[in-house]
Amino acid sequence: MYEQQTKEYAQNGYTLVRGLIPAAEVRELVTHYMEMNAAERAKEVYDPDIIADTQDPLKRYPRILNLHRIDTRSKNHLLDPRLRDVMVEILGIEPFAVSTMIYFKAAGARGQALHQDQYYLRVNPGTCCAAWVALDDCDEENGCLQVVPGSHELPVLCTIPADTSKSFTNVTVPIPDDMSAESVIMKAGDVLFFNGQLIHGSLPNVSQTRFRRSLITHYIVGEAQQVSNFYHPALRFDGSEVSLEASPDGSECGVWVEEAGLRTVTMQPVNNAGGYVQ
Ligand SMILES: O=C(O)CCC(=O)C(=O)O
Numbered sequence: 001m002y003e004q005q006t007k008e009y010a011q012n013g014y015t016l017v018r019g020l021i022p023a024a025e026v027r028e029l030v031t032h033y034m035e036m037n038a039a040e041r042a043k044e045v046y047d048p049d050i051i052a053d054t055q056d057p058l059k060r061y062p063r064i065l066n067l068h069r070i071d072t073r074s075k076n077h078l079l080d081p082r083l084r085d086v087m088v089e090i091l092g093i094e095p096f097a098v099s100t101m102i103y104f105k106a107a108g109a110r111g112q113a114l115h116q117d118q119y120y121l122r123v124n125p126g127t128c129c130a131a132w133v134a135l136d137d138c139d140e141e142n143g144c145l146q147v148v149p150g151s152h153e154l155p156v157l158c159t160i161p162a163d164t165s166k167s168f169t170n171v172t173v174p175i176p177d178d179m180s181a182e183s184v185i186m187k188a189g190d191v192l193f194f195n196g197q198l199i200h201g202s203l204p205n206v207s208q209t210r211f212r213r214s215l216i217t218h219y220i221v222g223e224a225q226q227v228s229n230f231y232h233p234a235l236r237f238d239g240s241e242v243s244l245e246a247s248p249d250g251s252e253c254g255v256w257v258e259e260a261g262l263r264t265v266t267m268q269p270v271n272n273a274g275g276y277v278q
Contacts, residue, residue, distance in 0.1 A: 009195070014195065025189075057109040058110065083191070087129055095221060096236060097218075097219050098128070102215055106205065111203045112169050117130055119159070119250070122248075126221040128218050128219060131217045134187065134188050141210070142210045142212035143203050143205035148182070154199070158255050158268065173199055232244065253267070253268065
C-alpha cells in the first residue's frame with residue numbers, strides 16, 4: 001500500500017503520507033492539547049530549559065514531552081495502528097514506541113535548529129523513526145519543518161553552537177554547500193515519517209497570528225537493544241513494555257573534512273558534554 005513512500009524513505013530519509021489523520025480528529029487533538037495548555041495540567045513535564053520570559057511565546061506555549069506517560073489520548077496516538085501500518089512497510093520491521101512531543105509553536109516562537117534525532121535517542125543497533133503529524137497547515141510563514149534530503153546516510157555529526165535568536169535549542173549540525181534544507185509544506189492531518197539520522201529542524205514562526213502545532217512521536221526499529229535512558233520504557237503497539245538497555249552517551253561523532261577536493265565525514269571523539277535530551 002505504501003510502495004512509493006517506502007522508496008522515498010529509503011532514498012531521501014523521509015516520506016509524506018497525506019491526510020492520514022482525518023480533519024475531525026485533528027480538531028479533537030488540537031482542542032485536547034489547547035485545553036491542556038490552558039489548564040497547565042502538564043506542568044511537570046514541561047521542558048526544563050524554557051527561558052523564563054513571559055514575552056517569549058515558548059514560555060506561554062511550551063512544548064510538552066512524553067505526555068503518553070500520563071495522558072491516555074496521547075498514548076492512544078503513540079500506539080495508533082495507522083502509524084504502525086506505515087512504519088512496518090517503510091521500515092520493513094516492527095517499530096517500538098518511545099516518545100511523544102507536542103509543539104504549539106505560537107506566532108513569534110523560535111524554531112529548532114537543524115539536528116539529527118539519533119543524537120538524542122542513541123538507538124543501537126539501528127536508528128529511530130519520527131512520525132510528525134501536522135495539526136495546522138504548515139508553510140514557511142509559520143515555521144514548517146525543514147529537511148536535508150539524503151542526510152540520513154550520514155553518521156551522527158558533531159554539534160556546533162546554534163543561533164538561539166532563531167532556535168530554542170542551542171546546538172546544530174553543519175551542512176556542506178552541496179546539501180541544503182528544504183521546506184516541507186504540509187496540510188493539517190498529513191504525517192511526515194523521517195529517519196533518525198535525517199538532518200531536520202525548523203525556522204521561527206514569523207506569522208502574526210498563526211500557530212504551527214504538531215504532534216510528534218518517535219519509534220525505534222525492532223532489532224534495537226539500546227536507547228537513551230530518557231526514552232524508557234519502549235512500548236510494543238499492544239502497549240506492553242520492551243526490555244531494553246540504556247545506551248551510553250556517544251563516544252564519537254562525524255566532522256566534515258575535505259579530502260582530495262571531496263567533502264567527506266570523518267569520526268572523532270565526541271565534543272560535547274552529554275545532556276542528551278531532545
Ligand atoms: O517541529 C519542529 O519545529 C521541530 C521538530 C523536530 O525537530 C523533531 O521532531 O525532532
